[in-house]
Each structure stands twice: as C-alpha cells, then as structure tokens.
Amino acid sequence: GYFSLTNRDMTLPAMDSKEIMEHFNRLDNEEKVMVLGAVVCATVLVVYIARSLGSICGGLPSEQEALKQAMPVLNVHLSRFGNEKLGLCLRSEGSYATITGIGDGDLVDNWNQIQTYPEQQLRNGDRIIAVTSGGKTCRDGRLMAARLKESGDVTLTVAVSRTLEEVERCWQRMTGMITLQDLVLEEVAELGPPEVSSAGPALDKVALEVLKVGPRLAEWNQNCLYKGLCCTQRLEVGDRVISIGGSTNVRKGLRLPSPTVSLVRWQPIGTSCCKNFEVQIERMGPEDRMGMVICPHPLALGPAIVLQIVPDGAVARWNASSNTPILPGDCIVSVNGMTAYSKLQKELTSTSLHLSLQRWELVGSISTAPFPGPTTLTGCPQPKQPLSAAQPSPKEAAAPAQPRRPCLRQPLFWLLLGVLLLLPSVPSLASTPSDWWEEQKATLRMLVTMPSTLPIDSQGALALPLLVLGWLLLMFFMWCEVSMLNSRHKKTLVPQPVVAFLSSTCFGYGWLFLGNWAGVPS
Numbered sequence: 263g264y265f266s267l268t269n270r271d272m273t274l275p276a277m278d279s280k281e282i283m284e285h286f287n288r289l290d291n292e293e294k295v296m297v298l299g300a301v302v303c304a305t306v307l308v309v310y311i312a313r314s315l316g317s318i319c320g321g322l323p324s325e326q327e328a329l330k331q332a333m334p335v336l337n338v339h340l341s342r343f344g345n346e347k348l349g350l351c352l353r354s355e356g357s358y359a360t361i362t363g364i365g366d367g368d369l370v371d372n373w374n375q376i377q378t379y380p381e382q383q384l385r386n387g388d389r390i391i392a393v394t395s396g397g398k399t400c401r402d403g404r405l406m407a408a409r410l411k412e413s414g415d416v417t418l419t420v421a422v423s424r425t426l427e428e429v430e431r432c433w434q435r436m437t438g439m440i441t442l443q444d445l446v447l448e449e450v451a452e453l454g455p456p457e458v459s460s461a462g463p464a465l466d467k468v469a470l471e472v473l474k475v476g477p478r479l480a481e482w483n484q485n486c487l488y489k490g491l492c493c494t495q496r497l498e499v500g501d502r503v504i505s506i507g508g509s510t511n512v513r514k515g516l517r518l519p520s521p522t523v524s525l526v527r528w529q530p531i532g533t534s535c536c537k538n539f540e541v542q543i544e545r546m547g548p549e550d551r552m553g554m555v556i557c558p559h560p561l562a563l564g565p566a567i568v569l570q571i572v573p574d575g576a577v578a579r580w581n582a583s584s585n586t587p588i589l590p591g592d593c594i595v596s597v598n599g600m601t602a603y604s605k606l607q608k609e610l611t612s613t614s615l616h617l618s619l620q621r622w623e624l625v626g627s628i629s630t631a632p633f634p635g636p637t638t639l640t641g642c643p644q645p646k647q648p649l650s651a652a653q654p655s656p657k658e659a660a661a662p663a664q665p666r667r668p669c670l671r672q673p674l675f676w677l678l679l680g681v682l683l684l685l686p687s688v689p690s691l692a693s694t695p696s697d698w699w700e701e702q703k704a705t706l707r708m709l710v711t712m713p714s715t716l717p718i719d720s721q722g723a724l725a726l727p728l729l730v731l732g733w734l735l736l737m738f739f740m741w742c743e744v745s746m747l748n749s750r751h752k753k754t755l756v757p758q759p760v761v762a763f764l765s766s767t768c769f770g771y772g773w774l775f776l777g778n779w780a781g782v783p784s
Contacts (some may be wrong), residue, residue, distance in 0.1 A: 268482045269387070272725065274601035282462045286339070287752065291380050291766075292679055293774075295770060296767055296771060296774075297671070297766050297771040298587040299746075299763050299766055299770070301579060302763060303767065306759050306760050307761065309393045312398055321408070321480075322464065322468065322487055322510045322511055323465070323510060324451060324463065324510070325504060325505045325508060325510060325524055325560045326460060326560055327505060328439060328465055328504050328505065329504055329524070329560055330426065331461040331462055331465060332459055332460070332465075332502055332504065332526050333421060333422050333423070333429060333459065333460055334429065334433055334455075334458065334459055334528040335383065335385070335419055335420065335421055335422070335458050335459055335460055335462065336388075336419075336422055336650070337417060337419055337420075338370075338373060338384065338417065338418040338419075338420055339417045340370070340373060340415065340416050340417070340418070340579070341415050342369065342414060342415060345363065345415075346368070346369055347368045347369065347372055348368060348369050348370050348410055348416070349361030349364055349365030349366075349367070349368020349369060349438075350364060350365070350368075350370055350409075350410065351362070351364070351365075352367075352390065352406065352407050353404075354404045354406070354407065355389075355403055356367065356403055356404040356463065357390045357391070357401060357402065357403055357463060358389045358390060358401075358403045358421070358463070358497060359389070359390045359403040359406045359407065359654050360387065360388070360389050360390075361384060361385070361386055361387065361388045361389075361390065361420075362597045364384060364385075364386070364457045365385065366469045367673050370384055371457065374633055375450065378432075379431060379432035381424055381428040381429065381431050382422075382432055382772055383725070384420060385401055385422075385423070387423040388420050388421065388423050389420065389421040389423070389460070389528040390403075390406060390418050390419065390420050390421075390459060391412060391419050391420070391421050391609045392418075392419035392450045393416060393417075393418060394405045394416065394418075394440070395409055395412055395414060395415070395417075395496040396412070396414055397508040402506075412761070423458030424625075432529075432531065433528045433531065434528070434529050434530065434531045434533055435526060435527070435528055435533070435535060436493065436494055436526070436527040436528075436529065436622060437494070437504075437524070437525070437526045437527075437606070438468075438492065438493065438494025438495070438524075438525060438532060438558060438567065438591060438622075438661055439494070439522060439523065439525075439557065439559075439562065439567050439569065439591075440495050440497060440522070440523050440525065440591065441520060441521070441522045441523075441569050441590070442482070442494075442520060442521055442523060443477070443518070443520050443570075444520060445478060445482065445521075446516075446517060446518070446521075447506065447515075447516050447517075447521055448516035448517060448522065449476070449478075450475075450476045450478045450479035450482075451472050451473075451474065451475055451497065452472075452474035452475075452476070452477050453470040453471065453472060453473060453503070454470065454473045455469075455470070455471070455514070456469050456470070456471045456472060456502060457471055457473075458471065458500050458502075458528070459471065459502045459526070459528065461502075465738050468510065468511045469502060469503065469504075469510060469512060470502075470503050470512050470516075471497060471500060471501065471502050471503070472488065472497055472499050472500065472501045472503070472515065473499065474499065475497070476497060479497060479539075480559050482496075482497075483496040483497065483498065484619060489589070489621075490589065491589050491590060491591050492589065492590075492591030492592060492593075492621045492623070493534050493622050493623060493624055494525065494527075494591050494622060495590055495591040497523065497525065498527070499727075500527065500528075501525045501527045502525065502526050502527070503523055503524070504525060504526055504560070505523070505524040505750075506518060506521050506522070506523055506559075507521055507522055508519055508522070508583070517750075522557075522569065524560050528566060532625060533624065533625060534622045534623060534624055534625060535622070535623060535625050536620055536621070536622055537621045537622070537623055538595075538618070538620055539586045539618075539619055539621070540616065540617065540618050540619070541580060541584065541586060541588060541613070541616075541617050541619065542614075542616050543576050543577065543580050543588075543614075543615045543617065544574045544576075544613065544614055544615075544619075545614075545615070546576075547613070547615075548611075548671065550575075550576055551572075551575050551576065552575055552576050552577055552610055552615075553571065553572040553573065553574060553575015553576060553577050553578050554568060554570070554571055554572065554573065554577045554588065554610075555568070555569045555570040555571075556594065557739075558603050562650050565595070565596070565601055565602060565603045565606045566586060566587070566593070566594040566603055566606060567591065567592070567593055567594070568590055568591065568592045568593075568594065569590060570590055571588065571590060573591070588617070588619065589621070591621070592619045592621050593619060593620040593621070594606065594617060594618070594619055595618040595619060595620055596612075596617070596618045597609040597610055597615060597616070597617050597618075598612065598616055599616075616766060644752070646723075648721050655713065667748065668693060675716055714776075717778075718778060718779055721774075721775035721776075721778050721779050722775065722776070722779030724771075724775050725772050725773075725775040725776035726778060727772075728768045728769075728771075728775065729769065729772035729773070730770030732764075732765045732766070732767075732768030732769040732772055733765075735761050735764050735765035735768065736769075738761060739758060739761045739765060742758060742761075743758070746765060746784075
C-alpha cells in the first residue's frame, strides 16, 4: 500500500484545545485552507444527512391530506383614492401575513359586500401570500404591512382558509390521476411555484404548478380530448401537481419516465359535468383477464381510478363492441354493488361483472372518436403482457418503475459516506467518554500532521488520483449548475457545496503532494 499505520503510530499523546490551536497555527496557508475546507464539508454533510432523514421519515403529509389542504387563491384588486384605509389587521408569519381583523366600512369590507358567494369574501385566518403595489410584488410577511400603507391601487393574493364543502359551493374542483406514458414531466411542461393555489408554507415549498404546456404535452391533451377521455387526463396550465409516483415532494419526481401524476384543478362552476354510466362485462373463464390497471382514488371520491387499459383483455373486448367504453381516468363507483376498494378488487375476479362508473367531461364538448374500437393514445405503447385488474396492488398501480438517480444525488450515498468517515472512531466507542474524547483529539492531530509525514514516493503516487478525482467532481459540479440554469425550481444548495468542497480538498492535497514529490517548496 501507499503507507501503513501500526498501533504504535495510533497511540499519539493527547492534546488539549490550546495545543491543537498552536499546532494549527504552525501549519502553512495551504494546509490551513484544506483543514478548514474539510471541517466545513463535514458540517454541510451532517446537515444534509439530517435533512434527508427528516424528509424520509415523513415530514410531508400524505397524498390525500395534501389534496384536502390545497385551496384556490383569491386575487383581490383594491382601488384607492386619496387616503382610504384598507381596514386590515395583519399578523406577520414568515413568508405570509394572516388576516386577524377587517374594519367595517373600509375598502376590504366594501369589496366583501359585492361578492356573489360568501365563501369568496376575505375572512379572519386567510393568508396574504403576496402584495402587489406600484408594479412591485412583496412576498415577505414582515414587509407587507408597510407596503399596504402606501397610496395607490393594490392587489392582494390571498390563500383562503375554507372547508371542502365551502370551496365546492363557488369553485368546481377537479381531482384525478394521470399516467403520462412515454413522457417525462420536466421535459414536456414548464413548472414553477404555486400561483393559483396554496396548501400551506410546507407544501408550497415542494409543490409545483403547470406554467406552460410544451408541444408534446399539448399533443397529448389534444388526443385525450379527441378520444373522449375524462378531463382529468389532461395536464393544463394552472393545474397543481399534488404528487408524482405517490410522493408529495414533487420536485424529486420530475425526471421519472411515464410518471403517475395526481393533480387538482379549480374552475368556474358548470365548466365540467359528470357522466354516469354502467357496463356489464362477461369473462370467458378464470384465465380470461380483465386487462385494466386501477388504483385507489386519492381523495376517496370513488373506490378506484382506471389508469390503463391493456389489449387482449375483457375490458378491451367490451370497448371494441360497445358505445360506452371504459377509458383511462374513469372513476369506478362500484363493482357488483361493492364500493370498498378491497371488496372491489375481489369482485373483479368474478366471471360476471356489473360496473358503475363516472367520467367528467367539458360542458358542450363532443368526442369525435368512433366509440366502437379500443381506446389507444398516439405514442402510448401498451405492455406486452395483459394485466388483470386484480393483479396489481394499489402501490404497484400508482407508482411506476422509478429510474435510478445519479448516486451523488441520493441521500443514501451521503449517509454511507458519513458512516465511512465515522469508521475510525467506531473501535473506541466502548471507551469511557473522557478516553473517547482524548482518542478523537489524537486522531485529529494525526489527520493534521499526516500529509507532511507521508513518504515522498507515497505522496507522488497519491497526487495523480487525487487530481483526477478533483477534476471529475469539478465537472460534475459544473454540469449540475449548467443543467439547472433553465429550471430554477430544481436548483438546490445541497449537495452542490459538498461536491465543491470535496473537489477543492482533492485539488489541494493533490497539488501539495505533487509539489512535495517534485521538490517544489511549499
């Protein structure tokens, strides 16, 4: 090997903090920079591991809870003439301000009086997430009160606090699940922070809305409309992405191929209508599969949602000979009278099936697709093996196969790296706390003095691998920065600093070893 350490080498005299600082001050500038860089890198690494473990342990609500918390946003435009008062009492809470009181006879109260629906009036508890005045937008709750005191017109962006029943009195809320076959969400749509909806500060930080539809997604939407699919099978501007692959941290699932996306959309009442229909399917025997992939409805508006229709199954045969085909996005209300999802799955194995379904369609829209015939979307290949609706579990149906992310992006990689860094201290864990601390200080002294005590030949052998590793880490860092220029919502500070510090540490030690080996004085 390059060098070897014996037990005698490890038994270094213990040092107190004063001796460590004196030894540190005797180091040259290059070694000081490398030591400080290693300490900062270890600190950032520990923070990142803690944050990753916090998100893994379920810091975000479930899919169903996120859907219930998502509410539409009100844009309240108020015209002021002179010194008119808004009549708002606010409590600043970080990135927003909560309404705690509304004055009688002031501008906000007058605005409330002219609203058609009481649910659209501002109330105590509503959160102001943005204030626009004079062409400038403020999203800091601590500064909103001062901005509201300025003269001139003002527009308030308000996240309402309403029950589900109140929301549905004045808005039509559409929820559904869509499997974007052969598409990657970040490649076919431009997404950004929520603008027309809110679900609280925690979810809004990781949630995304569709800001712009790309050509491929526009073609997908047009095909869905032409084939007469449920309107929730289209991903449109303003839709809030609740989850991807079952995870409410949607920013981590943007690169998944063929993702299963849960969405919510608010629109004026009467925009869409619900079509109820029933079908009777007879299977030819136990070996005759249904050929339908389903999963539970995320908001429990029905037991199940149809995600995919597979050729050569009983459902595909029904679609070929019926004017009421079963299509992706349809909500299964019951099967043979059973409405619970577990019982519904068992009934789907029966020979004779009576299904009650629902489909949401735009009012006035007419499907131009010839109903007799299987429903097939352009560019959406079907699986080779026909699947039975009773085969896939809810998790398998809702979560498509996820590709492996680069190892440097996975929290597991950083966790393992942290464990490897702590391995030198594992044998001493059985010692008393005082002995353990003395051993750690001795280890720190060894790490500080080790580079200068290595044999010259070992330094020469280590120089090139360290420089190559530093170069590779630098290229990875630059690639990540360039790839995130057009996707600001994906830009993260961690683990980029970790990569930068690792790269600088490798370069520092590499040039130091190379200079010592070449005889260049440091």
